[in-house]
Amino acid sequence: MTDTNLQSTFDTLRTRVLAVAAVHRRCSLAEGAGWLVWVLGLPLLATAGLERAIGLPFWLRAPVLPLLGVAAAWWGWRRIIRPLRERYTPTRAALLVEAKRPELGSRLVSALEVFPDLEAERPRFDSAMVGALVLHTQRATAQDDFRAVIDRTRARRQLIAGGVTLLLWLAVFIFDSAGMSRALGSFVSAWDDVRNVAQKATGAEIVVAPLDRPAYLTGSSVTLHATQQGFRSGEMQVFTRNEGDAEWHAFSLQVDSGGHATHSAANASKTFECYFASNRIQSRRVTVVITERPRIVNLTVEYELPAYARRAPIVQPRSDGNLKALFGSSVILTVEANKPLKSLVMTRSFAKEPEPFSVGGRHARDVVRLDLDKWRADERAAIPETYRLTLTDEFGYTNADADRDYELVVQKDQPPVISFVGLPHKSSAQEPHILEKNLAGIALTVRAKDDWGLGKITLHYRIEDLDTGAEKLKDSRVRRFDVPRAEVPQLSLLRLAEIGATVGQRVVFWAEAEDTYDLEPGKGPHTARTPAYKLAVVSQEDMFTEVAYKDDWSTQWYDSLKVATLSDREIPVRQSPDREPPAKVAEKLLNAPQVTDRLRGADRRLVQDYFDSLNAAKTK
DSSP states (O other): OOHHHHHHHHHHHHHHHHHHHHHHHHHHHHHHHHHHHHHHHHHHHHHHHHHHHTOOOHHHHTTHHHHHHHHHHHHHIIIIIHHHHOOOOHHHHHHHHHHHOGGGTTHHHHHHHHGGGGGSSSOSSOHHHHHHHHHHHHHHTTTOOGGGGSOOHHHHHHHHHHHHHHHHHHHHHHHOHHHHHHHHHHHHHHHHHHHHHHHHTTOOEEEEOOOSSSOEETTOOEEEEEEEESOOOSEEEEEEEETTOOOOEEEEEEOOTTSEEEEEETTOOSOEEEEEEETTEEOOOEEEOEEOOOOEEEEEEEEEOOGGGOOOOEEESSOOSOEEEETTOEEEEEEEESSOOSEEEEEETTOSSOEEOEEETTEEEEEEEOOOHHHHHOOOSEEEEEEEEEEEOTTSOBOTTTTOOEEEEEEOOOOOEEEEESOSOSSTTOOOEEEGGGGGGOEEEEEEEEEEEEEEEEEEEEEEETTTOOEEEEEEEEEEEEEEEEEEEEEEEEEGGGGTOOTTEEEEEEEEEEEOOOSOTTTOSOEEEOOOEEEEEEOHHHHHHHHHTTTTOOTTTTOTTOOOTTTTOOOOOOOSOOSSOHHHHHHHHHHSOOOSTTOOHHHHHHHHHHHHHHHHHHTO
């Protein structure tokens, strides 16, 4: 058998032995818990029953709870805590098994204790003998359930006794819950009697119980408790007056047998002071503070934009709390509350730790910087986040809407948009033919806009040969803006006549726009680019030839990769009836404006009449 199998056999044996320890621990805890319940529960139930039936003097009731607490602490330690803290080693658990199974002798303990010797540098025992001992012990006891050696009878008995005690308590409370509650409460109040006896030696007084809170909310009911100490009287009054009033208002109170009296002020709306009196004995004056919850009266928001925007801060004097800010901005929040604040904390969805405000009186201020790396990496145009504002006053009260989620939308700077204005193109796929003399009338004008400001517009152009496509000239025009502009409705960068293009050449041009975004130096500013547009500079004869063969002429005749399909064909003799002499028609066509889709009126009619005449000749 390999070492791995031997180790597995030992682990199995050890696990079975440790299971005995677990069962023994549970039985000990169950036995202790059951014993503790009935040993403490039954005497307490009997004492409470006597108090409920005949009433016990305070000197008998007073020691009940202390004795109960001491007994619970001592026996709880011995019966529950100590067994719970005890360590069960495999050897101890094995001894439990051997104590109940004498036929095992000491084999089980020996197998568990000598096995670790195999890994020692100088083993004390022969490894073959140790392995044989472990294997024999495991095989000989494989069918035995070691957990059966634990006697669960005592644990069951104690649990049954504890359960019966709990059922008795439940039955008593079902039939007389009020009486038992008073009886148990008397064990606590007995110490008040003890205190009164002790105070009689030092003199009589009326003690007003401390308020349960430093201040009460407007509309709350305030309950004041007063106790006669050192004397007993069936009459006592309370005197109250609101803040700012001069007159006191008196109310008679009922005093119980313990000398206690209670005064309740319902729906209190103003701060008031009061004191209790019985004959000539008066209590100290107590001021009851009535306040309202803190709330936001006004929220002022100031946006300090990133430096690249080059804009003055944006101020919202009365904000609803829902914020939209550019990434990289600093948002300054100034909160005005209805009362002096102790603290103001912002809880943010994008941060683990809350953000405290700087507080001064009724105002609080904080600066929120919107420059987290996770927002920098986020590709969304608007990143939704939330935050909450928790106002706390000097009394510990918070605003009623502390759980309200305010919106915070972090806006990312978007790339600019740019396009040409007034080009003779329907789309960038077209390549209009332009006469050289008409180049001066075509201006390359762009329209551009950006969300936070354009920094630069660049016009790129080059001149190519129509036949070969060889580049003749390449240049650009740049227009920079010292102050970023959100929109450029129309900017003329160049007139085509300025670049020197001649007949037989093609002009290719496009425009780029850059904003001033600089929060990611590795990427640079955002850039937008128009498609590349083409214009062919041709002669007036080329324009006429293209029109004359419009039906079967390839408009890409000047492309270096194609040739005109009818470039070598002579112009056929017209056979259609002439409405006008051909020379006159040709003269009109040559003198007509450029033949484009923008022809209107008489010019279009002239060209269309000529095409109609050609079509009439073909149909014959």
